[in-house]
Amino acid sequence: QVQLVESGGGLVQAGGSLRLSCAASGRTFGGYHMGWFRQAPGKEREFVAGISWSGGDTYYGNSVKGRFTISRDNAKNTVDLQMNSLKPEDTAVYYCAAKRMMWRVPLQAAEYDYWGQGTQVTVSS
Numbered sequence: 001q002v003q004l005v006e007s008g009g010g011l012v013q014a015g016g017s018l019r020l021s022c023a024a025s026g027r028t029f030g031g032y033h034m035g036w037f038r039q040a041p042g043k044e045r046e047f048v049a050g051i052s053w054s055g056g057d058t059y060y061g062n063s064v065k066g067r068f069t070i071s072r073d074n075a076k077n078t079v080d081l082q083m084n085s086l087k088p089e090d091t092a093v094y095y096c097a098a099k100r101m102m103w104r105v106p107l108q109a110a111e112y113d114y115w116g117q118g119t120q121v122t123v124s125s
Contacts, residue, residue: 001025001026001114002024002025002026002028002029002032002098002113002114003024003025003026003114004022004023004024004025004096004097004098004114004115004116005022005023005116005117006020006021006022006094006095006096006116006117006118006119007020007021007022007023007119008020008021008119009094009119009120009121010120010121010122011122011123011124012086012121012122012123012124013123013124014086014087014088014123014124014125015085015086016086016123017082017083017084017085017086018083018086018121019080019081019082019083020036020080020081020083020094020096020119020121021078021079021080021081022034022036022078022079022080022081022096022116023077023078024077024078024079024098025077026077029074029077030053030054030074031053031100031101032053032098032099032100032101032113033050033051033052033053033098033099033100033101033102033105033106034050034051034070034072034079034096034097034098034099035047035048035049035050035051035096035097035098035099035105035106035107035112036048036049036050036070036079036081036094036095036096036097037094037095037097037109038090038092038093038094038095038121039092039093039095039118040091040092040093043092045095045109046061046063046092047061047107047108047109048060048061048064048068048081048094049061049064049068049069049070049081050070050105050106050107051070051071051072051079051105052105053101055071055072055074057105058070059105059107063089064083064090067083067084067085067086068081068082068083068084069081069082069084070082079096081094083121086121086123087123088123088124088125089123090121090123091121091122091123092120092121093118093119093120093121094118094119094120094121095115095116095117095118096115096116097109097112097113097114097115097116098112098113098114098115099111099112099113100113
């Protein structure tokens with residue numbers, strides 16, 4: 001069992017930055033791939049970024065490539081999402097997710113085993 005708690009959301013102006021953090025419980029955090037997803041009102045949950053259990057492989061959704069960076073610290077059981085050059089279209093609830101280690105990092109929400117409660121990010125124009 002893994003419990004995930006996100007933090008760091010808030011209101012920011014377009015062009016600004018935010019850093020989201022996800023704290024995971026359990027001693028086997030290193031055995032999980034981690035992902036960040038987002039969901040805006042009336043839209044499906046969207047893949048934002050994913051990172052392998054070791055941190056050696058990272059993946060990004062097309063809409064955030066070059067602006068967002070995912071990282072993890074297995075000693076601290078945390079995974080972060082640094083968001084730069086934020087746009088109003090980045091406004092959404094952001095969720096952290098965990099997937100038991102497999103041969104690849106999942107890009108689909110349905111493949112993840114555990115989810116956090118989400119944190120709101122609002123980007124004003």
